[in-house]
Amino acid sequence: MQRLSTQQPDFDQRLAALLDFETAQNPEIDRTVAAILTDVKTRGDAALLDYTARFDGVTVASAAELELDRAVLQQAFERLAPEQRQALEAAAQRIRSYHERQLTTSWQYTEPDGTVLGQAVTPLDRVGIYVPGGKAAYPSSVLMNAIPAKVAGVGEIIMVVPTPRGERNDLVLAAAWLAGVDRVFTVGGAQAVAALAYGTASVPQVDKITGPGNAYVAAAKRAVFGLVGIDMVAGPSEILVICDGHTDPDWIAMDLFSQAEHDEIAQSILLCPDPRFIDQVAASIARLLPQMPRRAIIEASLGNRGALIEVADLDQACVLANRIAPEHLELSVESPWTWQAKIRHAGAIFLGRFTSESLGDYCAGPNHVLPTSRTARFASPLGVYDFQKRSSLIYVAEAAAARLGRVASTLAHGEGLTAHARAAELRYRDD
Amino acid sequence: MQRLSTQQPDFDQRLAALLDFETAQNPEIDRTVAAILTDVKTRGDAALLDYTARFDGVTVASAAELELDRAVLQQAFERLAPEQRQALEAAAQRIRSYHERQLTTSWQYTEPDGTVLGQAVTPLDRVGIYVPGGKAAYPSSVLMNAIPAKVAGVGEIIMVVPTPRGERNDLVLAAAWLAGVDRVFTVGGAQAVAALAYGTASVPQVDKITGPGNAYVAAAKRAVFGLVGIDMVAGPSEILVICDGHTDPDWIAMDLFSQAEHDEIAQSILLCPDPRFIDQVAASIARLLPQMPRRAIIEASLGNRGALIEVADLDQACVLANRIAPEHLELSVESPWTWQAKIRHAGAIFLGRFTSESLGDYCAGPNHVLPTSRTARFASPLGVYDFQKRSSLIYVAEAAAARLGRVASTLAHGEGLTAHARAAELRYRDD
Numbered sequence: 001m002q003r004l005s006t007q008q009p010d011f012d013q014r015l016a017a018l019l020d021f022e023t024a025q026n027p028e029i030d031r032t033v034a035a036i037l038t039d040v041k042t043r044g045d046a047a048l049l050d051y052t053a054r055f056d057g058v059t060v061a062s063a064a065e066l067e068l069d070r071a072v073l074q075q076a077f078e079r080l081a082p083e084q085r086q087a088l089e090a091a092a093q094r095i096r097s098y099h100e101r102q103l104t105t106s107w108q109y110t111e112p113d114g115t116v117l118g119q120a121v122t123p124l125d126r127v128g129i130y131v132p133g134g135k136a137a138y139p140s141s142v143l144m145n146a147i148p149a150k151v152a153g154v155g156e157i158i159m160v161v162p163t164p165r166g167e168r169n170d171l172v173l174a175a176a177w178l179a180g181v182d183r184v185f186t187v188g189g190a191q192a193v194a195a196l197a198y199g200t201a202s203v204p205q206v207d208k209i210t211g212p213g214n215a216y217v218a219a220a221k222r223a224v225f226g227l228v229g230i231d232m233v234a235g236p237s238e239i240l241v242i243c244d245g246h247t248d249p250d251w252i253a254m255d256l257f258s259q260a261e262h263d264e265i266a267q268s269i270l271l272c273p274d275p276r277f278i279d280q281v282a283a284s285i286a287r288l289l290p291q292m293p294r295r296a297i298i299e300a301s302l303g304n305r306g307a308l309i310e311v312a313d314l315d316q317a318c319v320l321a322n323r324i325a326p327e328h329l330e331l332s333v334e335s336p337w338t339w340q341a342k343i344r345h346a347g348a349i350f351l352g353r354f355t356s357e358s359l360g361d362y363c364a365g366p367n368h369v370l371p372t373s374r375t376a377r378f379a380s381p382l383g384v385y386d387f388q389k390r391s392s393l394i395y396v397a398e399a400a401a402a403r404l405g406r407v408a409s410t411l412a413h414g415e416g417l418t419a420h421a422r423a424a425e426l427r428y429r430d431d
Numbered sequence: 432m433q434r435l436s437t438q439q440p441d442f443d444q445r446l447a448a449l450l451d452f453e454t455a456q457n458p459e460i461d462r463t464v465a466a467i468l469t470d471v472k473t474r475g476d477a478a479l480l481d482y483t484a485r486f487d488g489v490t491v492a493s494a495a496e497l498e499l500d501r502a503v504l505q506q507a508f509e510r511l512a513p514e515q516r517q518a519l520e521a522a523a524q525r526i527r528s529y530h531e532r533q534l535t536t537s538w539q540y541t542e543p544d545g546t547v548l549g550q551a552v553t554p555l556d557r558v559g560i561y562v563p564g565g566k567a568a569y570p571s572s573v574l575m576n577a578i579p580a581k582v583a584g585v586g587e588i589i590m591v592v593p594t595p596r597g598e599r600n601d602l603v604l605a606a607a608w609l610a611g612v613d614r615v616f617t618v619g620g621a622q623a624v625a626a627l628a629y630g631t632a633s634v635p636q637v638d639k640i641t642g643p644g645n646a647y648v649a650a651a652k653r654a655v656f657g658l659v660g661i662d663m664v665a666g667p668s669e670i671l672v673i674c675d676g677h678t679d680p681d682w683i684a685m686d687l688f689s690q691a692e693h694d695e696i697a698q699s700i701l702l703c704p705d706p707r708f709i710d711q712v713a714a715s716i717a718r719l720l721p722q723m724p725r726r727a728i729i730e731a732s733l734g735n736r737g738a739l740i741e742v743a744d745l746d747q748a749c750v751l752a753n754r755i756a757p758e759h760l761e762l763s764v765e766s767p768w769t770w771q772a773k774i775r776h777a778g779a780i781f782l783g784r785f786t787s788e789s790l791g792d793y794c795a796g797p798n799h800v801l802p803t804s805r806t807a808r809f810a811s812p813l814g815v816y817d818f819q820k821r822s823s824l825i826y827v828a829e830a831a832a833a834r835l836g837r838v839a840s841t842l843a844h845g846e847g848l849t850a851h852a853r854a855a856e857l858r859y860r861d862d
Contacts, residue, residue, distance in 0.1 A: 087841035229809035257850035348823035358851035362839040366823035378660035380821040390811040392779035392797035410518035419688035420789035
């Protein structure tokens, strides 16, 4: 794992190299995906059945068999160990409670001349949630995508989840039941995205698709963007820990591991002004790593993209944090709120020594779908606002038609748009 | 101009054909744009100077000469005719006043065990606004893009506007001055988008790019999306008018013209339950069209994509409006608020007979950058919220570390993510 210091003369280049992540699209994947999209658009269910047989090894006689009954979801929920069921319920309740505070409501106001202006906020009609299948099946992702949609008032939530070789994940199905998913189809990959975007005889067309997936799913979402909405095309997961050197170094090491265990290109970085504490964290990493079931992934991730960085002070750490704009930022420091005020760009901020990032992944309440790859400079966590949209409302009373009309007419003539001007003028001429 | 009726047995197919608009990307444009992006990324200002000379016929010795001083903007403003200056000021004031109501603020709450959850809302640091040059130069677009960014508290607003053959548009520069744009560069096309996205020695790198442009600009925005945020990739403009048959038919004809005059692929549709009124509107169109300076464009647009549609009643009109999800929707009817309540999908809704769509384009207050091509199903008008972003805030008190930690631990083990579980567990073990 790299050790850096902001004192190094070439620190800026080293940091840039560390953060550099090639997000270029893969033309071969794009071509494969384009062919699948066209095929599902054209042949509908027949294509969906073909790809599901080919990629997932699941062969069924009709597309209707790809849908799971709500009773199947409920049974999965009831089969869970009590501890798991309670944990899922506790997480769902906390996620719901936090997201309810994100609800936006319609507003309007009336001007003295009777003009009414406003904004109507409405939920999306129908949303599709992509959930990866097989080993990387995360019930927490089901909650994090479906609950905000439900809170927003989305009319119908359609979930797609592949079941490679017929393998179903009870936790995922239980989470779907708990979160109030309306319909579940056991399809995945670009073909599932295509079915949601275009609709087939069996799978209804949705207005927006959210949820994580592999490179094919990401490419498919990017390709159908515009026809439907999408949440984001996520990069590898990242954590930036700012520590003053007074937290248990084992805790910090484990927090770095918890992003690194996601995959070999995840990124874990520590910023700390105390070189001795950095040594202690390095020692904790060396001692704890052999115990970790996913140690090969963690080791690769820390080796490829991790870093322990010595900074001059916590102020400098905050400046760097704003440059890095991390997905997850831990402020494992004394008086964390003081330092939080200096942070402009981060997906989620974990304040204080007891707030491990993993609490946020499951049950603190806020969403775990967060902007990656420096997009926290302009993007936000997934939220209720992603499942609502706004329409402007304009009512101009007869008494105001002249006042506003004259302004519009002057500007429209200035832009050479005579019909625009005339449409306003017709409404205030006396003749 | 097509006449349709919902009574026609094949109405659904006819409507689908009318709405169908091929938004497929053009591979040749994509290739040209990719080359320009790479060149500006690599060579910076030198490439920017080359393309500006080649495409705009403007040759300067150094990139610094591409920047317009704020004094130049102010002079443009002061040169305007008083009527134009007042109209621009009135529009800016109304746009600002409406958008101030869209400001989102940070919030947080404390749970009984001391856990604090919240959402910090911050403005973007730096935003780029693309403004088309030449004949289609719209000062109203400058106001509609820059004012929401300013209200959001964006640190710096950079505008790019090409000046083909050196031709500057005083109204555009005046609008930039009035809206508080910080810096203006006279560059355009894909090269301007590249400069904003990657930064050059002269043009600072931005976090998000908004504003309309031609196919090259749109392709460039789509390509840099992810590195920076973008507003949307807009399709042709649309208006849907629902009329009960009691508005002056000339007003309705002119409202249809005012979208049609934008370009040959704009779409203007009327829904009305009264066939005699539809005849009157058709007669108004025939009579008024020859007077319009842009009649060739209007005629092509109405011929290609316009329609006068007879509906059974206003309820059916609202059902169709939700299917069409238009950019602009006029409810030119008695009791418009009753009907507005039935509309789920529209970019902006213009209520009542006196509210011409063109008032919304210039000065009513709401934004004129609106979702097109049925994207109002999931997208919103450009707003202050496009220039703010959110960070989740999580503080878990020591007293809550066990309660939340046990939930996270159970779910993390269920997902096979041991480091996630351990990071939580370390913080509530007593040893």
